[in-house]
Amino acid sequence: MRRPVAAVVGTGRGVPETVMTNHDFAAIGIETSHDWIVERSGIHERRIAKNGVTTCSMAAEAGRKAMARADVHPGQLDTIILSTATPDRLLPSTAVDVQAELGADRAAAFDIGAACSGWLYGMTVAEGMIMSGSAETILVVGSEKMSAIVDWKDRATCVLFGDGAGAAVLQRAKTGKGILSTFLRSDGKLAELLYRPGGGATNQFSQSVLDDRSHYVRMAGREVFKHAVRSMSEAATRALDAARLTGDDIDLLIPHQANIRIIEATAKHSSIPMEKVYVNVDRFGNTSSASIPIAIDEALEKGLIREGTTVLLVAFGAGFTWASMIIRF
Secondary structure (H helix, E strand, O other): OOOOOEEEEEEEEEOOOOEEEHHHHHHHOOOOOHHHHHHHHOOOEEEOOOOOOOHHHHHHHHHHHHHHHHOOOHHHOOEEEEEOOOOOOOOOOHHHHHHHHHOOOOOEEEEEOOHHHHHHHHHHHHHHHHHHOOOOEEEEEEEEEHHHOOOOOOHHHHOOEOEEEEEEEEEEOOOOOEEEEEEEEEOHHHHHHEEOOOOOOOOOOOHHHHHHOOOOOEEOHHHHHHHHHHHHHHHHHHHHHHHOOOHHHOOEEEEOOOOHHHHHHHHHHOOOOHHHEOOOHHHHOEOHHHHHHHHHHHHHHOOOOOOOOEEEEEEEEOOOEEEEEEEEO
16 A cells, blocks of 8 residues: 555535425426436436526635634645546636636636546546645645536436536645545547537537537436446445455445446446435536535544544446545545
């Protein structure tokens, strides 16, 4: 097992106040039911950002809380890494808006686009920057306003997603605590199983894009489920092998909160009982790259993560991308 280079010294989350339950879909004309949604996803409710609540504002809220817990002021940040599939605008990056909002004047800031795996990608980049000596204090945020890119006429997708942000501050590890292993993979050949066909530089915004609603997320649910289970299981195994650990050594599994059945399958593959798995998909839905940092922050607040706790993180998202990480807190 390698000696940790980077450690999490503070976490935070920023989630909208507005709660949308499964029963609320009837009011907007979606033909579905609470039982149908729960059976297929485990989701009971999700948070939805009102007008004026942005990817940047949620990220800044999460970042401030993480910095306060880390006892870090904005001027100490060397880098801000923001993972998002829902940037507030296409140019410049939303990360620079977060930088301005926080007053982190000396920080480099950039976005990462790896969908639901993005926060783990960002954490891996941050670890590398600390290892290289190019940064000492880094804020890594996952922030998503998924309600802005789902098709609210498509019951197969709109019931699954929610909004929110989670953040962590990383610094150089001073003890044996910190990131023990990482694993990243992707497969672009499968991109069209979960993507937004329109609105980019190739298929630019036009009346036809708006008419056929191709600027919203489209997903081949069964195929995504199959690949998610396989890829998250692989990612968990690779992180465990790299850290020279087994499922018995893991105190808590925090998977990407996409679907309760995917979570259960990943835990079973890793020989980790569900009582050692953190689940909040029932309350937040799929918040894409924000899901893992939100869950970490909640688990810390609840005392499920304490000093010495070994946590396995694993995610899967559009791209396809998948990733894993083991952290000893």
